[in-house]
Amino acid sequence: MLKSLRSQLTTLWTILSHTFTRAETVQYPEQKPYLAPRYRGRIVLTRDPDGDERCVACNLCAVACPVDCIALQQDVREDGRWYPEFFRINFSRCILCGMCEEACPTNAIQLTPDFEMCEYDRNNMVYEKEHLLIDGPGKYPDYNFYRVSGLAISGKDKGEAQRELPPIDVKSLLP
Amino acid sequence: MSPLATALFGLAVLAGAVGLAAILTWFERRLLGVWQDRYGPNRLGPLGILQVVADMLKLLTKHDWVPPFADRVVFVFAPTAIVVAMLLGFAVVPFGEHLYLLDLNIGLLFFLGMTSLAVYSVLLGGLASNNKYALLGGLRSAAQMVSYEVFMGLSLMGVVMLTGSFSLRDIVLAQQDLWFCIPQVLGLYVFLVAGIAESHRLPFDLPEAEHELTAGFHTEYGGMKFAMFMLGEYLGLILICCMITTVFFGGWLGPWLPGPVWFALKTSLLICFFVLLRAAIPRPRYDQLMSLGWKYMLPLSLFNLVLTGAIALWLRGA
Numbered sequence: 147m148l149k150s151l152r153s154q155l156t157t158l159w160t161i162l163s164h165t166f167t168r169a170e171t172v173q174y175p176e177q178k179p180y181l182a183p184r185y186r187g188r189i190v191l192t193r194d195p196d197g198d199e200r201c202v203a204c205n206l207c208a209v210a211c212p213v214d215c216i217a218l219q220q221d222v223r224e225d226g227r228w229y230p231e232f233f234r235i236n237f238s239r240c241i242l243c244g245m246c247e248e249a250c251p252t253n254a255i256q257l258t259p260d261f262e263m264c265e266y267d268r269n270n271m272v273y274e275k276e277h278l279l280i281d282g283p284g285k286y287p288d289y290n291f292y293r294v295s296g297l298a299i300s301g302k303d304k305g306e307a308q309r310e311l312p313p314i315d316v317k318s319l320l321p
Numbered sequence: 322m323s324p325l326a327t328a329l330f331g332l333a334v335l336a337g338a339v340g341l342a343a344i345l346t347w348f349e350r351r352l353l354g355v356w357q358d359r360y361g362p363n364r365l366g367p368l369g370i371l372q373v374v375a376d377m378l379k380l381l382t383k384h385d386w387v388p389p390f391a392d393r394v395v396f397v398f399a400p401t402a403i404v405v406a407m408l409l410g411f412a413v414v415p416f417g418e419h420l421y422l423l424d425l426n427i428g429l430l431f432f433l434g435m436t437s438l439a440v441y442s443v444l445l446g447g448l449a450s451n452n453k454y455a456l457l458g459g460l461r462s463a464a465q466m467v468s469y470e471v472f473m474g475l476s477l478m479g480v481v482m483l484t485g486s487f488s489l490r491d492i493v494l495a496q497q498d499l500w501f502c503i504p505q506v507l508g509l510y511v512f513l514v515a516g517i518a519e520s521h522r523l524p525f526d527l528p529e530a531e532h533e534l535t536a537g538f539h540t541e542y543g544g545m546k547f548a549m550f551m552l553g554e555y556l557g558l559i560l561i562c563c564m565i566t567t568v569f570f571g572g573w574l575g576p577w578l579p580g581p582v583w584f585a586l587k588t589s590l591l592i593c594f595f596v597l598l599r600a601a602i603p604r605p606r607y608d609q610l611m612s613l614g615w616k617y618m619l620p621l622s623l624f625n626l627v628l629t630g631a632i633a634l635w636l637r638g639a
Contacts, residue, residue: 154601162601164356168358171358
């Protein structure tokens with residue numbers, strides 16, 4: 147009884163001493179919290195250093211997405227580059243898990259430290275490609291998929307990519 | 322006082338108590354914020370005081386709903402009972418030497434009776450809701466009342482013995498030399514604990530216990546009926562603090578300042594202490610509450626009673 151009384155008085159004193167400690171609260175709209183560069187927020191589609199869109203519409207992000215919020219349609223440009231005819235992310239479903247970013251082979255889809263995207267109308271949460279595309283290269287400023295991949299597009303044949311050897315004629319390779 | 326002045330003063334007490342209870346809803350949250358290293362409601366108006374108005378508007382515009390499975394008459398009656406009982410309790414509180422509504426010669430008993438009536442409100446609310454959480458809350462409230470009502474009365478009897486009167490005015494006047502919080506320190510402790518239990522405040526808010534029983538006895542209540550319960554609870558808190566001030570801390574007595582100011586000061590300090598208790602002490606388990614009541618508090622108050630009686634007799638040279 148006395149022991150518990152003492153412990154309760156100690157508790158009261160501890161709490162009372164908090165009268166003079168500062169509040170930990172971050173007054174949000176006026177005072178922004180620090181968000182790390184790798185914070186997983188709003189999703190963007192980036193462009194390569196030359197200004198072309200990076201996305202090759204491989205559908206890996208849509209497959210990786212656990213909530214199926216990504217929808218896209220692949221098409222081929224005249225120069226042989228693949229691109230998404232439409233690219234749609236339903237942010238009212240998106241859980242900002244970052245799986246799409248991990249799945250993306252071309253570093254096109256990236257998550258940004260921005261979370262202030264509230265809307266009054268649910269339909270406004272569906273972002274189309276023109277809403278998602280940004281002008282810069284995002285987190286990987288020098289990466290250009292078509293310059294390192296072996297795919298032939300107009301202006302770059304097989305074997306002309308960076309750190310790539312000319313193709314070998316397998317039929318001439320005799321033992 | 323003339324009848325008109327009495328009526329006006331009564332209205333002032335009524336409005337003051339209800340207004341203070343409303344402001345307390347904001348004040349308590351701010352104070353809890355201070356002790357929990359956060360701000361509490363600070364957006365609306367200076368220091369967030371208009372939060373009271375916002376809450377009021379919200380509660381007033383809520384759907385006034387009675388669940389179809391509830392006992393309608395009792396369900397609607399229950400929240401009014403607690404407010405009426407608690408407000409009636411304010412009738413006997415002496416705010417100053419000549420500032421009181423009623424000087425009943427059984428003022429203390431009247432207060433005890435009114436706070437006990439308030440418990441019925443919780444009980445009936447829990448019963449009429451026809452909901453298992455509400456029923457459990459009501460059940461706990463009944464058990465709490467049975468165990469705490471006993472020594473709540475007993476803890477005050479020491480003071481009555483020393484004063485020789487049940488009138489609250491006489492009790493204050495008897496403290497001119499020494500406040501009763503010193504000779505009756507055991508009584509004060511027991512009454513404090515019982516007072517928290519009586520007003521269903523944390524740490525003894527077992528009938529409500531939002532972590533275990535959703536919202537306890539007022540699970541099914543909403544809108545103004547819920548607000549009445551809350552109002553009653555805060556009125557109870559103020560009433561208990563007024564009583565502790567009157568009985569143990571010399572009521573309006575104090576140097577320099579006028580009596581009512583002293584009364585208000587002491588009462589508000591006590592209210593802050595009650596909020597501190599809420600911020601600091603966790604809720605005991607149900608059986609712990611009962612065993613504390615019957616095994617420690619009751620013997621303690623009886624011991625205090627016997628000791629006070631012996632000393633009072635010795636002082637009179639019997």
